[in-house]
Amino acid sequence: MNNLLRIRTLTEKFFDGGTTPEEEQELYDFYRQDDIPEDLRPNQELFKDLAALATLAPSNRVGAGSVPARNLAPHRRWWIAAAAAFAAVLIVGGGMIWRAGTESAPTRWDEDECVAYIYGKRVTDRDVVLNEMQNTMTAMTADGSDVVEEQLKAMFGN
Amino acid sequence: MKKLLLLFLMLAAGLCASAQTGLKINDLFEGRIVPQEKMVETRVRGKTLAKYQLTYYRSVRCTVTEQEAERLLQMVEADGKGHFARGSDKTSKKMYGKEHSLTFKTQVRKQDDKNCFLCYQAHWRGNTSEREVTVIYMEGSVRSLEELEELLK
Numbered sequence: 001m002n003n004l005l006r007i008r009t010l011t012e013k014f015f016d017g018g019t020t021p022e023e024e025q026e027l028y029d030f031y032r033q034d035d036i037p038e039d040l041r042p043n044q045e046l047f048k049d050l051a052a053l054a055t056l057a058p059s060n061r062v063g064a065g066s067v068p069a070r071n072l073a074p075h076r077r078w079w080i081a082a083a084a085a086f087a088a089v090l091i092v093g094g095g096m097i098w099r100a101g102t103e104s105a106p107t108r109w110d111e112d113e114c115v116a117y118i119y120g121k122r123v124t125d126r127d128v129v130l131n132e133m134q135n136t137m138t139a140m141t142a143d144g145s146d147v148v149e150e151q152l153k154a155m156f157g158n
Numbered sequence: 159m160k161k162l163l164l165l166f167l168m169l170a171a172g173l174c175a176s177a178q179t180g181l182k183i184n185d186l187f188e189g190r191i192v193p194q195e196k197m198v199e200t201r202v203r204g205k206t207l208a209k210y211q212l213t214y215y216r217s218v219r220c221t222v223t224e225q226e227a228e229r230l231l232q233m234v235e236a237d238g239k240g241h242f243a244r245g246s247d248k249t250s251k252k253m254y255g256k257e258h259s260l261t262f263k264t265q266v267r268k269q270d271d272k273n274c275f276l277c278y279q280a281h282w283r284g285n286t287s288e289r290e291v292t293v294i295y296m297e298g299s300v301r302s303l304e305e306l307e308e309l310l311k
Contacts, residue, residue: 112204112205113201113203114202114203115200115201115202116198117194117197117198117199119195119196120193120196129200130202130206132200132217133217136217137215137310139279139292140263140279140292
């Protein structure tokens with residue numbers, strides 16, 4: 001529990017640009033775990049990516065003589081904090097957009113789906129949905145002639 | 159600083175890659191061209207489609223401007239282009255009195271080993287700029303547009 005409190009505090013401190021490399025390493029280690037609280041999950045990908053990048057740059061490793069963040073100029077700290085926050089928003093936002101896109105893409109579906117959205121109103125009545133589908137398919141197969149004829153009959157019938 | 163730059167590049171690459179995986183006409187199905195409250199969307203999957211040798215059916219019907227109708231047609235054409243030999247697409251224009259219709263059918267690239275088809279149809283009356291457009295996306299084991307048309311008759 002105390003550890004989680006510390007992680008939350010460190011996370012906030014990180015986004016404020018005030019963490020030391022040791023503290024950042026602590027965050028990387030924490031976010032590397034699979035089982036983390038729901039509210040911290042949006043940050044997980046960001047920290048995983050940052051951890052991966054940290055391993056690529058030897059000079060940034062803990063104890064390798066890097067400069068603690070608190071020694072950075074204030075404007076630079078703000079810039080880093082803003083960039084980190086932007087990255088987090090991009091990751092979470094991008095993920096949400098991607099998820100929304102794949103859910104409604106023509107190639108994604110639920111099992112045995114049968115649903116229509118008629119001008120925004122969800123309709124699950126099987127007969128109504130299948131009737132709509134049948135009419136559309138028939139119209140397409142007949143290149144529109146049936147629909148046009150039906151419309152003309154309806155208009156000039158009597 | 160380098161870390162952040164690298165991160166941005168990775169994110170940008172990831173977003174670009176995911177945006178290229180779908181069909182162009184997905185924009186219509188996802189309500190990015192016409193708001194979903196202004197269209198009739200139908201999605202069917204299951205045994206009902208077995209008689210057509212299809213596994214998935216999705217259609218959108220909406221009223222759009224002439225320019226939007228043209229844009230939608232171009233998107234469907236682009237999705238079909240390059241996946242099959244020339245001549246596999248079908249376009250037909252018909253006129254009954256003042257009623258006009260334009261139909262375009264094409265086969266698009268396979269999804270999960272299933273054959274996929276896109277059909278576009280626009281109706282309009284006289285010189286009006288409004289078009290009633292229907293776009294259908296279908297997936298299944300049916301092999302060609304001809305076979306599909308036979309099954310739908």
